[in-house]
Amino acid sequence: xxxxxxxxxxxxxxxxxxxxxxxxxxxxxxxxxxxxxxxxxxxxxxxxxxxxxxxxxxxxxxxxxxxxxxxxxxxxxxxxxxxxxxxxxxxxxxxxxxxxxxxxxxxxxxxxxxxxxxxxxxxxxxxxxxxxxxxxxxxxxxxxxxxxxxxxxxxxxxxxxxxxxxxxxxxxxxxxxxxxxxxxxxxxxxxxxxxxxxxxxxxxxxxxxxxxxxxxxxxxxxxxxxxxxxxxxxxxxxxxxxxxxxxxxxxxxxxxxxxxxxxxxxxxxxxxxxxxxxxxxxxxxxxxxxxxxxxxxxxxxxxxxxxxxxxxxxxxxxxxxxxxxxxxxxxxxxxxxxxxxxxxxxxxxxxxxxxxxxxxxxxxxxxxxxxxxxxxxx
Numbered sequence: 191x192x193x194x195x196x197x198x199x200x201x202x203x204x205x206x207x208x209x210x211x212x213x214x215x216x217x218x219x220x221x222x223x224x225x226x227x228x229x230x231x232x233x234x235x236x237x238x239x240x241x242x243x244x245x246x247x248x249x250x251x252x253x254x255x256x257x258x259x260x261x262x263x264x265x266x267x268x269x270x271x272x273x274x275x276x277x278x279x280x281x282x283x284x285x286x287x288x289x290x291x292x293x294x295x296x297x298x299x300x301x302x303x304x305x306x307x308x309x310x311x312x313x314x315x316x317x318x319x320x321x322x323x324x325x326x327x328x329x330x331x332x333x334x335x336x337x338x339x340x341x342x343x344x345x346x347x348x349x350x351x352x353x354x355x356x357x358x359x360x361x362x363x364x365x366x367x368x369x370x371x372x373x374x375x376x377x378x379x380x381x382x383x384x385x386x387x388x389x390x391x392x393x394x395x396x397x398x399x400x401x402x403x404x405x406x407x408x409x410x411x412x413x414x415x416x417x418x419x420x421x422x423x424x425x426x427x428x429x430x431x432x433x434x435x436x437x438x439x440x441x442x443x444x445x446x447x448x449x450x451x452x453x454x455x456x457x458x459x460x461x462x463x464x465x466x467x468x469x470x471x472x473x474x475x476x477x478x479x480x481x482x483x484x485x486x487x488x489x490x491x492x493x494x495x496x497x498x499x500x501x502x503x504x505x506x507x508x509x510x511x512x513x514x515x516x517x518x519x520x521x522x523x524x525x526x527x528x529x530x531x532x533x534x535x536x537x538x539x540x541x542x543x544x545x546x547x548x549x550x551x552x553x554x555x556x557x558x559x560x561x562x563x564x565x566x567x568x
Contacts, residue, residue, distance in 0.1 A: 194212065196344070200486060222401070222559075224399055225402045225475060227395045228395060228396070229395060229501065229533070230292050232351050232357060232379050232380075232393060233353075234352065234355040234379055234380065236348060236350075237375075237377060238376055243262065243263060249381045252385055253292070253321060256291075259272075260330045261330065261487065263303050263352070264329070266333065270351065271331040271333065273352040274332025274341050275331075276282070276335055277351055279337070279342065283322050284322070287349040289309060292317045292318040293386075294312050294318060295501070295504075296309065296395070296503050297310065297503040298504050299505055306562055311550075313316070319542065321385075323539060326537060332349065332350050342367060346368045346375060346377075357493065364377055366459065366481070378488075379492055382496070392501050394502075395497065399440060412520065421471075423467055423471040424473055428456075435462070435472075436452075436463075437462050442542050443462055451480050453481075454481040477490055477493070484486040495567065511555045511560060511561075512557045517552070518557060521554065524548065525548070
C-alpha cells in the first residue's frame with residue numbers, strides 16, 4: 191500500500207491550496223480539497239450552434255458585439271434562448287462572468303489608494319448588473335432562469351447557445367451530459383474578452399481549493415481513527431486505492447484498455463464519479479477523465495490561457511469572522527436577492543447604490559475592517 195497521510199501530502203500541496211486557512215501557525219486545523227485555479231465565471235458555447243451561426247473560433251469584440259451575437263442566436267419560439275443560467279447562487283444569472291467581462295475585481299480588490307474594495311462597490315460591477323438587466327429585458331436570457339434549480343441539463347440539451355460555466359468539474363459534468371444527447375452536443379469555452387475593446391480581458395481565479403473539512407473534538411484515539419480513513423481517501427493518483435475510489439470495481443464499473451486506462455460504463459461513472467467522498471479527502475487534483483476522450487489535452491490548453499489572464503481575490507489566505515457568520519451571510523443574501531430583483535426589472539436600477547450601502551452597514555464595512563487588520567498583521 192502506498193505511503194501517504196494528510197499530514198505528509200499537505201505540505202506538498204500547491205500554494206493556492208494552502209490559502210484555505212487549514213494550517214495556522216504550523217498546526218493543522220482542517221484539510222482542503224485541492225482544485226484547479228480557474229473558477230466559475232467563463233462563457234461557454236454550444237459549438238454545434240455557435241460555430242455554425244456565428245463562426246468557429248469567433249471571439250466577441252466587446253460587450254456591444256456580444257449583445258449582437260446573442261440577438262442573432264436567440265430563438266425563443268424554438269425553445270432556444272441566447273444565454274442561460276439559474277438565478278440562484280452561485281450563478282445569479284451568470285453575473286460573475288459579466289462582472290469579469292466589465293473588469294470588476296474578484297470578490298475583493300484594492301482601489302487607487304490601496305483600500306480594500308468589494309466587487310459590488312465598483313463601477314464595473316454596477317455596469318455588469320445593468321448589462322444583464324438589459325439582456326433580460328430584451329428577452330435574450332433563458333426564461334426559466336428565475337425558477338429553475340439547474341441550468342446545465344438544458345444547456346446540454348441545446349435550449350440556450352451560451353452559458354456562464356466553470357472550468358474543471360463543471361466542464362467535466364457538462365461534457366458528459368452533452369455526449370448523452372441524441373444527437374450529441376459539443377461545448378467549449380470562449381476565449382476571454384473585455385466589455386470595452388482594447389481593455390485587457392480578465393477571468394477570476396479561485397484559491398485553488400473547493401472546500402475544507404474539519405473533525406469534531408474527540409479523544410486522540412478517535413482522531414487517529416478518523417484520520418486513517420481520511421488518509422485512505424487521499425490515496426495518490428494512479429494507486430490501486432485511487433482506481434477503486436475514482437472508477438469503482440473492475441469488471442463492473444470499468445475495464446482496462448490496451449493502454450491500461452479505465453474504460454468506464456455509464457453506471458460506473460454514476461457510482462464512482464458523482465460521489466460525496468471526493469469531498470471528504472482526495473489527492474491533489476489531476477486533469478484526467480478516462481471517460482472523456484480529448485479532455486486532458488483541451489483542459490490543459492485552456493487552463494494555461496485562463497491562468498495567464500486571471501486575477502484572484504486579494505484577501506485569499508486571510509480570515510474575516512463576520513464573513514462566515516449569520517450576519518455576513520444574511521447581508522450577502524439580501525444584496526444578491528436585490529440584484530436579482532434589479533435584473534428582472536422588479537426594482538428600479540436606481541436602487542443599486544442603496545443596496546450597496548445597506549450591505550456595507552449590515553456587514554460589509556465590518557468584514558473590510560477584519561480583512562484589513564489581518565493583512566496588516568501578516
